[in-house]
Amino acid sequence: MTYRSAEGGPEFQGMAALARALEHVNLAWAFCGWMLRLPLICWFAEIIADAVGPSRAEHCRSREHPAGHVVLDCVSAQK
Numbered sequence: 001m002t003y004r005s006a007e008g009g010p011e012f013q014g015m016a017a018l019a020r021a022l023e024h025v026n027l028a029w030a031f032c033g034w035m036l037r038l039p040l041i042c043w044f045a046e047i048i049a050d051a052v053g054p055s056r057a058e059h060c061r062s063r064e065h066p067a068g069h070v071v072l073d074c075v076s077a078q079k
Helices: 015-022 028-034 039-052
Strands: 058-064 071-077
Touching: 015 028, 015 039, 028 039
Parallel strands: none
Antiparallel strands: 058 071
């Protein structure tokens, strides 16, 4: 997962990207996102997500919808 701000700035990957996205929901979720972005917590959450996540890889690409929205197209890599 990648978070890329519309105003520019750094890109965030993995749990840090999820944490940045949570900041846009409401104040309660923003607080969870801020806590998740703390270095030790982010590292630990990334390890847990890797351990319990799906074993197959998904490849996603984004495209812009004619209405101006960004749409993700994901394809699972079947083995």
